[in-house]
Amino acid sequence: MKKNRLSLVALGMLAIAAGVFTSCKPKKVGSMMAGDAAQKVYVAPGQYDEFYLFTSGGFSGQLGVYGLPSGRLLRNIPVFAQDPTSGWGYSEETKPMLNTSNGFVPWDDSHHPELSKTNGEDDGRWIFINGNNTPRIARIDLTTFRTAEIIELPNAGGNHASPFCTENTEYVVGNSRFSVPLDGKDDVPITTFKENFKGAATFVKVNPKSGNMSIAFQIVVPGFNYDLAHAGKGVSHDWVFFTCYNSEQAHNLLEVNASQNDKDFVMAVNWKKAEELVAQGKGKKIPAKYAHNVYNESSHSATSTMENEVTVIMAEDMPGLVYYIPCPKSPHGCDISPDGKYIVASGKLAATIPVFSFEKLLKAIDSKAYEGEVAGIPVLKYESVLAGEVQQTGLGPLHTEFDDKGFAYTSFFVSSEIVKWDVEKRVVVDRAPTYYSIGHLCVPGGDSRKPSGKYVIALNKITKDRYLPTGPELNQSAQLFDISGEKMTLLLDFPTIGEPHYAQAIPADKIVKNSKKFYKIEDNTNPFVTKTEAEARVVRKGIRVDVYMTAIRSHLNPDNIEGIKPGDEVYFHVTNLEQDWDVPHGFAIKGADNAELLVMPGETQTLKWVPLRAGMFPFYCTDFCSALHQEMQGYARVSPASANVPLSFSGGANAAQ
């Protein structure tokens, strides 16, 4: 049966061939997983994490707070979005915080948290975050982890290049990702983009003591898409750098039309010079409507002021103020080395990373090494500013952070990895895959003068199969890497909320020591405060009914209210009389069309309730406060308009009589 043998030989050959096909598959870069990873991220129960990590809430509009290295979620701070949990944006006291020139805007898209800095180091006093959609900047007080202030930016669209701060938090900046015509001159055909649309590099002054923000000036710049920014440090202290793409000035199909020029720009702005020009009266005041909202910690309430004008400087009229540096392939990230000597800009469609030298920038400006100008602003020669390019990196570099040993860490979206490179030598020394498609990354202090060399956190855009599935909608995924050794090693995956873009981390001790435990009741200046139970009362003025209510374990006072009519505007001003840490009381009433209140000890918050029909409406404490929390309740009786039920209440001022 020779033929059969031959057939067998043939089949054998086939099997070998098939084996060769499949075995020649290149091996994947193994994810370097440290053997002792569990030990490195384990924070024993009751122990504290070493770092706070602040992650932008992305389309949640909030700010996440995590502990590192455990990856434990500590808090989700409401900023730009209403938060029914705490009543933020629902209570009468907090509603003005979300006021804008477009009215009440209860949501935003928050991208970049930026810790306040002193001498270029994170000082742990405040953290700023941008609202991209309705251009705003918020300041969060890190003693209370509450949003203390929100300022709107006029003349802007898509406040993306924000809110990066200068070395001593002299200014936080903003700029338009969607350039728009100046306010009031914006009813023009979109096809007139090139002549009418402008960017607005906005400098928001920060009061060094109070932190209060005010718009110092806006530099009107050509209408490109201003993407990210970072301020100089040390030698480059006086400058802020913005990346921009769409130098094509396309206004439709940007995916294609804004990707045509081989190079777009890094925009260098001398803010010291701008400050001088404004001081010399070279700025021009123009009408602009924008809201400035401040939360007062004593009155526990916010005020919203509508501003009417802003100072602008036209970049093209002020030589020496603004320069463009050509940068390949639609640059995105704009990051400055800890010593302030290098500007790293990443072309998101590029395969190399250009590193610009601040020293060469000054020389190029001195020697007028221009290759031309756009809209009256000089464009420097690429080579005259370039320190060098990092070659053979990956594909799609986005953002760079630095460590304390002279290395930079750049995220690569397309090739889904972090690449570590030597800043001075500009050579790649290590790479680690991320799961999946990393956007921003964060080294604690990684954009400051004093970075820590311990961890890098990858903020990934795509989650897919990293955790148990939760249907089509998934949280985002962060990954913690140990960078203390030569090789980056993966330690931990943890889910994050609402697509964090940038994140910043800070040693916990810089914040813990200032953390507030509760508000002193004697400092409470809320006009509707009820400082003792004896003062609790209900007052009617027309259809307005003010309930001065106290909450203390385990009763609300007053707890029975009668004589309310449909259509009355009832304001429950709830003061929490507790004076101890972590004893909040909640307040909710049946049928309320807004939310609950969560009132911290010593604080007063107000819930507006308009009953639409007669009935019996229970109210109660929602935060389990004590053994008799379930007894902490009351009733509001709403009688028909025709009924003759007088206004009355139990407890409070009545009981004291």
Next chain:
Amino acid sequence: MKTGSRNIVLFCTLLMVGAFFFPFWKIILEAPQYPEGMEMKIWLYRITGDVDKINGLNHYIGMKMIMENEFPEFRIMPWAMGILIVFGVFTALLRIRVLLWAWIGTLLLAGGVAFYDFYQWLYDYGHNLNPHAAIKVPGMSYQPPILGYKQLLNFLAGSFPDTGGYLVIIAALGIVGIAISEQFGKK
């Protein structure tokens, strides 16, 4: 031709009929952010698999859309395969050894033409890119390998026979084996 040989030729021809019921070839793509991978299955008369997903990604580099009706081959290949099968059946029934060799020659020729054509398409898709593409890497082309794996930017592209292709390869090898044994084996 011996009866046993005839039966094996008939059996191998029958295997080739499987090419109508299984995909012939597959192109697979893997990337860090696509851990599950993507597959494009090429049949004698159609394309299936993650073609839409692949087209969605390819537009970044300016590759043309892969669309079934772009390929006249899908109208020709079923006939070509049918003719080969009928040819095989006749060869087996007539038991003529020379016809067996002629059949193998035709099969090799058809395979050669098919691979040349496949290569042309791969070259065309990999090189003729839209100059206005968002991602343009100087000197980079995106031609997948004709067989085996190749790294294309962040994607690992692989090109391999699929079930139908393997059936035809097994059949062809079987028939070559029979032809050799008929020619050189003890009578």
